[in-house]
Amino acid sequence: MSLKNKNLVSTQDWKKEELDQVLDLAIKLKKKPFNKNLANKTLFMVFFNPSLRTRSSFETAMNQSGGHAVNLAIGQGMWKLEHQEGTVMNGECAEHIKDAAKVLSRYGNAIGVRCFPELKNWKKEKNDSIIKGFAKHASTPVINMESTLYHPCQALADIMTVKEHLGKTKKKKFVLAWCYHPKALPTAVPNSAALIASRYGMDTTIACPKEFELDPSIIKSVKENCKLNGSKMEIVNDMDKALKGADIVYAKSWGSINYYGNWDEEKILRNKLKDWKITKQKMQLTNNAKFMHCLPVRRNVVVDDAVIDSKNSLVYDEAENRLHVQKALLNSIMR
Amino acid sequence: MSLKNKNLVSTQDWKKEELDQVLDLAIKLKKKPFNKNLANKTLFMVFFNPSLRTRSSFETAMNQSGGHAVNLAIGQGMWKLEHQEGTVMNGECAEHIKDAAKVLSRYGNAIGVRCFPELKNWKKEKNDSIIKGFAKHASTPVINMESTLYHPCQALADIMTVKEHLGKTKKKKFVLAWCYHPKALPTAVPNSAALIASRYGMDTTIACPKEFELDPSIIKSVKENCKLNGSKMEIVNDMDKALKGADIVYAKSWGSINYYGNWDEEKILRNKLKDWKITKQKMQLTNNAKFMHCLPVRRNVVVDDAVIDSKNSLVYDEAENRLHVQKALLNSIMR
Amino acid sequence: MSLKNKNLVSTQDWKKEELDQVLDLAIKLKKKPFNKNLANKTLFMVFFNPSLRTRSSFETAMNQSGGHAVNLAIGQGMWKLEHQEGTVMNGECAEHIKDAAKVLSRYGNAIGVRCFPELKNWKKEKNDSIIKGFAKHASTPVINMESTLYHPCQALADIMTVKEHLGKTKKKKFVLAWCYHPKALPTAVPNSAALIASRYGMDTTIACPKEFELDPSIIKSVKENCKLNGSKMEIVNDMDKALKGADIVYAKSWGSINYYGNWDEEKILRNKLKDWKITKQKMQLTNNAKFMHCLPVRRNVVVDDAVIDSKNSLVYDEAENRLHVQKALLNSIMR
Incomplete structure (x- = not known):
């Protein structure tokens, strides 16, 4: 068409x-x-x-x-x-x-x-x-x-990359994993990642601290996408639990909508969450998951070199796509 | 050639x-x-x-x-x-x-x-x-x-646009209309607009408050252009009077040469002139004139939305040209 | 190859x-x-x-x-x-x-x-x-x-220009002449100029005040280049002496490595060296030398207009190359 x-x-x-x-x-x-x-x-x-x-x-x-x-x-x-x-x-x-x-x-x-x-x-x-x-x-x-x-172009590159590496998307487990970062970042990338994964029938898990849940209107759309495509959607406030069985770990930091504009206050909260980081240990909880990130990424803050530089990392394919x-x-x- | x-x-x-x-x-x-x-x-x-x-x-x-x-x-x-x-x-x-x-x-x-x-x-x-x-x-x-x-390229686009819409330029009335703007802007555009209109035989009226007359060397050239092409040139310090019979209203703000560099002082003067704005009422004084402006323009300060978004507005054709x-x-x- | x-x-x-x-x-x-x-x-x-x-x-x-x-x-x-x-x-x-x-x-x-x-x-x-x-x-x-x-691309353009104008490079005298400049500039250009001139068998003289000698690792490489190519290398702390017999005067200012980071202190020293400038008189000490500079250059500070605008100036050919x-x-x- x-x-x-x-x-x-x-x-x-x-x-x-x-x-x-x-x-x-x-x-x-x-x-x-x-x-x-x-x-x-x-x-x-x-x-x-x-x-x-x-x-x-x-x-x-x-x-x-x-x-x-x-x-x-x-x-x-x-x-x-x-x-x-x-x-x-x-x-x-x-x-x-x-x-x-x-x-x-x-x-x-x-x-x-x-x-x-x-x-x-x-x-x-x-x-x-x-x-x-x-x-x-x-x-x-x-x-x-x-x-x-x-960030729809990022989302298209993301799903293309998932398809290339997993073969299919249906019922594969996609974990959008909030990570610590020194700054409060926008939510366009996590919004679009969750929307595209759910649109393509992936079981979509958002792993984030309670105060960092995405905007309700986005969550609503993600849920609808899952319902239409017969897949599951969950929000899990415990990273280890969320990562279990993951096929894709999509790491990303973002600022808390609840503290939007009050970033000094948000920072106090955020600074207690430095263990929300993708490490080799975290990856071992998954189903030999592929690691994804839209880049730029703060190495050894959001994700350890050992993960992003590993064979399971798709970050350059994702960028190329x-x-x-x-x-x-x-x-x-x-x- | x-x-x-x-x-x-x-x-x-x-x-x-x-x-x-x-x-x-x-x-x-x-x-x-x-x-x-x-x-x-x-x-x-x-x-x-x-x-x-x-x-x-x-x-x-x-x-x-x-x-x-x-x-x-x-x-x-x-x-x-x-x-x-x-x-x-x-x-x-x-x-x-x-x-x-x-x-x-x-x-x-x-x-x-x-x-x-x-x-x-x-x-x-x-x-x-x-x-x-x-x-x-x-x-x-x-x-x-x-x-x-x-700004000679603007001038060329301007006269091309006038020719496209009026068919001819000779004896058509071109009003360069000074407008209020919060900042003192340069005079390149009004200089070049008056020079090209007069060069192409348009009756050229400059409507501006007394203190905002263009540099004498420019006015001299505009007058010579008119003389060579058998058209009229006038400077009118009253916008309503100037607009009567206009075929083109070319709106533009500029800073006063007389206060050049003394912009704080000029601002006091300028701030009393906020009614120098192109409105629907002003346009009704004209000969169903076309509205022109080089862009960028401050909407509802220099010109009302009702004028710049009207059928008589040529601003996008002018930009395209x-x-x-x-x-x-x-x-x-x-x- | x-x-x-x-x-x-x-x-x-x-x-x-x-x-x-x-x-x-x-x-x-x-x-x-x-x-x-x-x-x-x-x-x-x-x-x-x-x-x-x-x-x-x-x-x-x-x-x-x-x-x-x-x-x-x-x-x-x-x-x-x-x-x-x-x-x-x-x-x-x-x-x-x-x-x-x-x-x-x-x-x-x-x-x-x-x-x-x-x-x-x-x-x-x-x-x-x-x-x-x-x-x-x-x-x-x-x-x-x-x-x-x-700055290897500059060096390639430099040696191309020398070859074009002198016909050959072997045994020609290349003087890299430190000049006064109000700021402490980097050393990439003088390093690369000395390296390429010596690489191409030119007798390479570095004229600079004692405190402005280039990094020892660079000097070592320049010396080795000269040895391999049968040419001479010398560092002369007196500009007049250095310029004698020069075929090429390559003017350039740079900051003192010895005062690196302590630029306020370096400035006191530098400000006493304003006569390190290429003038017509200086050029008369040479073998009718060609004048070179990588540009941008501060005219009448580093080099007089009379030199850079003379027939012997290669600066535009150098830039073009x-x-x-x-x-x-x-x-x-x-x-």
């Missing part, structure tokens, strides 16, 4: 068959990486935040398809963008997202947007108004390169 | 027929956007200041012509450049414009430069020594991507 | 015949600059520090060979990278070089790295652990775009 002009804000917005179609194409492109399908086409990448993999893999994906990516970094050679509609713009923003989206739509053929949360006000930020604003106003397809709530799924996505929605 | 190797610092430096030739090519390229005319050619874009449209449209123009644009941002991955000749360089500048221009000329085929004024000393800054320094020392053509005095005129320019001067 | 997949950390790591092969190809590419040898190939340029020539010439070299360069600037749209192995990453670095190198190796075909010293601790920084870390962990070739110790040697290098190691 044609995916032309579709936005990708969250994998949840797409039908399973549409996601499958992108993943199938990604596998083909992994074997035959170069084409001229996107000749004369331009992808604008609007980065409100830093990037290594996303920037490098999107830019390379465009080039390997004969097209071109333009890297626009907000606040570095670009002013701030207003995203509230109807507002009187007498503050620090010099341009409205509406105008930026409409103008870029005149120049190019797709817009990627990376817009992390400000980590101040969850209720407000969970509206994800920047990515939604671009999706609303652009006349080209818009790709979420990680917003407050979602970003290139392939994004190229498949661009080849699907841009023409 | 051949435009090969011509610099574009101001539209005033070019003959009318030369400007026409670029505009004619732009119309053709708008219909047939892709070619390989600039294969193996490189444009260096030297940005001393931020950009969205300029960066995106130049980079896309090069790519759609088979060439490549390199984005060099001063102060972000690049040191400051000295522009005074013969100076003892023991200050903060690590490299002289002379050397940068000569070296880039060895690597590529054209140099674009964006160099906003520092907004400190008008007498000194109006010499426009950075863009002139590049034009002097480069052996490739140099393109002004907005300097203290001029940046791509076409610049591509025409690059295709003309780089080969 | 095949140079495929070779790292270039220092010219000292390469056989003379390998360097010759790159220089020979550079001469050919200077005459015939465009090819499609690197079609579908990607070079990642990781810049921890600013750049004009390096960035522009590498990006252009890739494009003129049909490939693409991605510009990644650390700290501007990218987080800091840890380079110590086995460390507990609870500090300010969000990612380990190991992971960055391995991931970029999955996306592209070569990695260039610019990593200046921090100018704090010579003993530690002279290990050059960032460039070595990339070279160790990447599975693609790694190119040093200037590290603490070396960066493009040709780097293109030759990329065409050799990336396929």
Whole structure:
């Protein structure tokens, strides 16, 4: 089916068959990486935040398809963008997202947007108004390169990697394991990981301390995904218990939604949880699980070198698959 | 006629027929956007200041012509450049414009430069020594991507847009309308807009508060342009009066030359002028005028949403035409 | 011989015949600059520090060979990278070089790295652990775009320029002349210049104040190079004496290794040495020498306009040759 002009804000917005179609194409492109399908086409990448993999893999994906990516970094050679509609713009923003989206739509053929949360006000930020604003106003397809709530390209690379290494996803045990990290990180990656694993019929376990449960709206969707696909969903506040029988250990740290914006207070709590780390001992509790992480990762804080550098680690395949799924996505929605 | 190797610092430096030739090519390229005319050619874009449209449209123009644009941002991955000749360089500048221009000329085929004024000393800054320094020392053509005095690529896009929508320019009424804005902005855009409108025989009205009149040297050129083309030029300190019969309302804010560098003092004056804003009521005074603005624009400060989002607004066509005129320019001067 | 997949950390790591092969190809590419040898190939340029020539010439070299360069600037749209192995990453670095190198190796075909010293601790920084870390962990070739110790691409451009202008290098007198500069600069360029001149059989004189002698390990290598090639090496603490009979005056400032990290103290010393500057009078002491400098240069501080703008100045040829040697290098190691 044609995916032309579709936005990708969250994998949840797409039908399973549409996601499958992108993943199938990604596998083909992994074997035959170069084409001229996107000749004369331009992808604008609007980065409100830093990037290594996303920037490098999107830019390379465009080039390997004969097209071109333009890297626009907000606040570095670009002013701030207003995203509230109807507002009187007498503050620090010099341009409205509406105008930026409409103008870029005149120049190019797709817009990627990376817009992390400000980590101040969850209720407000969970509206994800920047990515939604671009999706609303652009006349080209818009790709979420990680917003407050979602990181769908990471999720596609993750599930592609799981399929490659486990053969199938149904009834395999996927453990999303919260880990200690010195900073309170956003929840887009764990949200998207749990959503895609459950969408593909994996038994989805979220291992995290009680205060670090993900937003209820995400959990609701994960549960629905599991129900639709005949798999199980559980939240376990004990890492050792959670890891038992795991086929995939997907490590990730994130900040507590309950303490959102009160990070000093959250830190006191977080600092007591330094043993939430993936070690060789933890991995021995699993079903010879594969280790996954989206990167960047703080080695020997989130995960020990002995695990991430082991044979069971999929982190580089996972990172590489970003290139392939994004190229498949661009080849699907841009023409 | 051949435009090969011509610099574009101001539209005033070019003959009318030369400007026409670029505009004619732009119309053709708008219909047939892709070619390989600039294969193996490189444009260096030297940005001393931020950009969205300029960066995106130049980079896309090069790519759609088979060439490549390199984005060099001063102060972000690049040191400051000295522009005074013969100076003892023991200050903060690590490299002289002379050397940068000569070296880039060895690597590529054209140099674009964006160099906003520092907004400190008008007498000194109006010499426009950075863009002139590049034009002097480069052996490739140099393109002004907005300097203290001029923004010629914007002017070309503006007049292309006027021609598209009004059919002709002669004797049509062009009102450059000063608007309130919380900051004192540079005058390159209003200078270039008034210069190109008058050059193309439009009756050119500058609507602005008394203290915000443009530099006398610019006004002199606008008057000469009008005289040569049989059109009228007037400066009106009352916006309502100025808008009567307008075919084009070109909104733009700028700082007062008279208070240049004394921006705190200027702000007191400026803050009394918040009613200098383009509203639906103001537009009703005109001859069903089209609304123009170079963007970025502060919505509901400079212009109401009801105007910029109306059918009479040309702002996105104007932005789009940046791509076409610049591509025409690059295709003309780089080969 | 095949140079495929070779790292270039220092010219000292390469056989003379390998360097010759790159220089020979550079001469050919200077005459015939465009090819499609690197079609579908990607070079990642990781810049921890600013750049004009390096960035522009590498990006252009890739494009003129049909490939693409991605510009990644650390700290501007990218987080800091840890380079110590086995460390507990609870500090300010969000990612380990190991992971960055391995991931970029999955996306592209070569990695260039610019990593200046921090100018704090010579003993530690002279290990050059960032460039070595990339070279160790990447599975693609790694190119040093200037590290603490070396700037091999500059050295290749330098010797190419000498050969072009002097015809031969054997027994010609190359004077590396320390000059005054308001800041303490790194030693990568003087190290690499002395290493390449001596490698190519030039009589190599280092003119510098006593306290500014280069690191003993470098001097040792320069001496060995001279011995192997039948040429002379001397360190002279008197500029006038050193310049006598010079065929090449290679001006460069650098900070004193002896005062490394104690720059306030070094500055007192340095400020007494403002007459270490290349003037017309100094050039008259030479054998009608050619003047060289890697750029950027502080005019009238390091060298007078009258010298750098004279017929004997090779600075723009030297800068241009960066493009040709780097293109030759990329065409050799990336396929």
